[in-house]
Amino acid sequence: xxxxxxxxxxxxxxxxxxxxxxxxxxxxxxxxxxxxxxxxxxxxxxxxxxxxxxxxxxxxxxxxxxxxxxxxxxxxxxxxxxxxxxxxxxxxxxxxxxxxxxxxxxxxxxxxxxxxxxxxxxxxxxxxxxxxxxxxxxxxxxxxxxxxxxxx
Amino acid sequence: xxxxxxxxxxxxxxxxxxxxxxxxxxxxxxxxxxxxxxxxxxxxxxxxxxxxxxxxxxxxxxxxxxxxxxxxxxxxxxxxxxxxxxxxxxxxxxxxxxxxxxxxxxxxxxxxxxxxxxxxxxxxxxxxxxxxxxxxxxxxxxxxxxxxxxxxxxxxxxxxxxxxxxxxxxxxxxxxxxxxxxxxxxxxxxxxxxxxxxxxxxxxxxxxxxxxxxxxxxxxxxxxxxxxxxxxxxxxxxxxxxxxxxxxxxxxxxxxxxxxxxxxxxxxxxxxxxxxxxxxxxxxxxxxxxxxxxxxxxxxxxxxxxxxxxxxxxxxxxxxxxxxxxxxxxxxxxxxxxxxxxxxxxxxxxxxxxxxxxxxxxxxxxxxxxxxxxxxxxxxxxxxxxxxxxxxxxxxxxx
Numbered sequence: 001x002x003x004x005x006x007x008x009x010x011x012x013x014x015x016x017x018x019x020x021x022x023x024x025x026x027x028x029x030x031x032x033x034x035x036x037x038x039x040x041x042x043x044x045x046x047x048x049x050x051x052x053x054x055x056x057x058x059x060x061x062x063x064x065x066x067x068x069x070x071x072x073x074x075x076x077x078x079x080x081x082x083x084x085x086x087x088x089x090x091x092x093x094x095x096x097x098x099x100x101x102x103x104x105x106x107x108x109x110x111x112x113x114x115x116x117x118x119x120x121x122x123x124x125x126x127x128x129x130x131x132x133x134x135x136x137x138x139x140x141x142x143x144x145x146x147x148x149x150x151x152x
Numbered sequence: 153x154x155x156x157x158x159x160x161x162x163x164x165x166x167x168x169x170x171x172x173x174x175x176x177x178x179x180x181x182x183x184x185x186x187x188x189x190x191x192x193x194x195x196x197x198x199x200x201x202x203x204x205x206x207x208x209x210x211x212x213x214x215x216x217x218x219x220x221x222x223x224x225x226x227x228x229x230x231x232x233x234x235x236x237x238x239x240x241x242x243x244x245x246x247x248x249x250x251x252x253x254x255x256x257x258x259x260x261x262x263x264x265x266x267x268x269x270x271x272x273x274x275x276x277x278x279x280x281x282x283x284x285x286x287x288x289x290x291x292x293x294x295x296x297x298x299x300x301x302x303x304x305x306x307x308x309x310x311x312x313x314x315x316x317x318x319x320x321x322x323x324x325x326x327x328x329x330x331x332x333x334x335x336x337x338x339x340x341x342x343x344x345x346x347x348x349x350x351x352x353x354x355x356x357x358x359x360x361x362x363x364x365x366x367x368x369x370x371x372x373x374x375x376x377x378x379x380x381x382x383x384x385x386x387x388x389x390x391x392x393x394x395x396x397x398x399x400x401x402x403x404x405x406x407x408x409x410x411x412x413x414x415x416x417x418x419x420x421x422x423x424x425x426x427x428x429x430x431x432x433x434x435x436x437x438x439x440x441x442x443x444x445x446x447x448x449x450x451x452x453x454x455x456x457x458x459x460x461x462x463x464x465x466x467x468x469x470x471x472x473x474x475x476x477x478x479x480x481x482x483x484x485x486x487x488x489x490x491x492x493x494x495x496x497x498x499x500x501x502x503x504x505x506x507x508x509x510x511x512x513x514x515x516x517x518x519x520x521x522x523x524x525x526x527x528x529x530x531x532x533x534x535x536x537x538x539x540x541x542x543x544x545x546x547x548x549x550x551x
Contacts, residue, residue, distance in 0.1 A: 011462070011465060012465075012466075012469065014535070017535055032499035032502070032538060033499055035459055035479050035487070035502040037536070037537055038537070055535050055536065055537040056536075056537070057458075057459055057532075057536040057537065057539075058462065059459055059460075059478070060461055060462055062462075063462060
């Protein structure tokens with residue numbers, strides 16, 4: 001299993017690390033039992049993502065996908081941000097090893113949660129709900145290679 | 153790059169130059185097939201039998217035909233498990249393996265479980281050792297084979313093999329041990345341990361990859377695994393790897409010669425590592441810390457609040473090679489079965505670090521690791537959204 005140079009760059013020098021004070025929206029997904037947890041905070045200006053920070057506990061791919069998704073999302077409209085797909089994240093990183101594809105779901109789900117959190121806080125309808133894989137109680141991030149540890 | 157520190161000797165070792173030197177003629181001018189009758193073949197056969205006798209002598213075996221050369225630890229384990237269980241056409245019965253065996257033992261055990269046998273996975277105790285009383289309780293009248301590893305490859309605990317073998321024999325079961333991590337590192341004497349079969353690997357002892365040995369006590373029935381020309385006393389067909397087997401024997405003799413000084417040297421290095429790491433990394437814990445006996449060269453830690461693969465990649469960037477039981481490092485996405493078997497919580501198993509020492513490890517390597525690890529852990533913890541919760545949980549458990 002070999003990571004692309006871009007994955008290693010984002011892992012070694014992750015962008016937008018941290019937590020925004022007075023964030024407009026917060027998204028947290030994952031579970032330490034599965035080995036990865038991500039938290040995204042966003043500032044929203046005129047329905048665009050003005051600023052964004054993340055914290056991630058996870059492997060190299062989990063950190064790199066978190067980092068790149070913050071770069072991709074910055075400046076996007078909320079609708080554009082929640083439309084980012086896991087394959088776009090992987091593509092942007094120059095590909096991910098097959099066993100690590102699920103890491104990009106962590107990043108896109110974290111972002112979707114943060115956007116919906118902002119909308120709900122402002123009394124608006126959430127737009128990502130229903131498309132967040134981690135909301136499904138039966139969601140198995142490692143479905144392709146079943147991971148019993150995550151059934152705990 | 154700055155200093156490089158290889159601290160993964162339990163994964164593999166570099167071949168000793170003296171071993172290479174001993175092997176080289178058997179690739180070129182002495183290339184004969186050990187089964188050929190003419191002079192070139194006889195020369196190869198003599199060298200092969202000499203290597204066999206040297207291995208037999210090292211592990212305290214009187215009959216050199218009890219030494220079967222194989223392609224490595226995995227083949228030795230597979231042959232022992234399947235060959236002993238199914239010997240004489242047996243197609244059912246009970247086998248016991250410890251739950252923290254290497255997959256080279258677990259996989260053939262599970263295969264047997266799908267092909268007529270019942271398999272018990274015996275849990276080690278939280279101190280990281282398999283207890284003879286637990287084995288006694290698991291044995292049944294129809295138990296045909298017990299396999300418990302000598303030294304655990306991840307946590308370095310040593311099992312009381314002599315007692316376990318006695319318990320198994322008292323109920324009529326055969327006893328096999330995977331000794332890939334102990335051969336050469338601590339004394340290995342077949343007569344003292346009383347096992348019926350044992351597996352060894354060449355590349356863990358500064359010998360070549362692709363070499364191994366299965367010790368099989370004389371008179372023990374074995375279903376053959378590789379069939380063909382009937383080499384290795386009809387137990388393992390295939391033209392023998394003369395150069396490789398000479399390399400194995402030479403490497404083993406070098407290990408034996410250096411052990412009186414090397415074992416205490418590695419033990420001191422390991423102790424420096426353990427105290428330095430536990431002192432330098434907040435909340436770090438030594439896995440299986442209560443083990444009564446441990447290998448001199450392996451230590452395994454849990455670093456709460458970090459994920460192992462991320463830790464490993466950052467250390468690699470500092471020129472340090474170590475390994476982790478994190479799910480993400482293995483490609484299997486499951487954290488170490490060894491750590492889970494001794495009661496390590498899943499979330500901590502993801503943050504484990506195995507350091508294994510060897511012939512070229514120095515105090516400077518240990519200090520390099522500890523010095524590099526502290527900022528890596530600090531950085532990863534600062535990126536962990538749950539770190540405060542994790543620490544609060546740890547404080548709770550320590551009260």
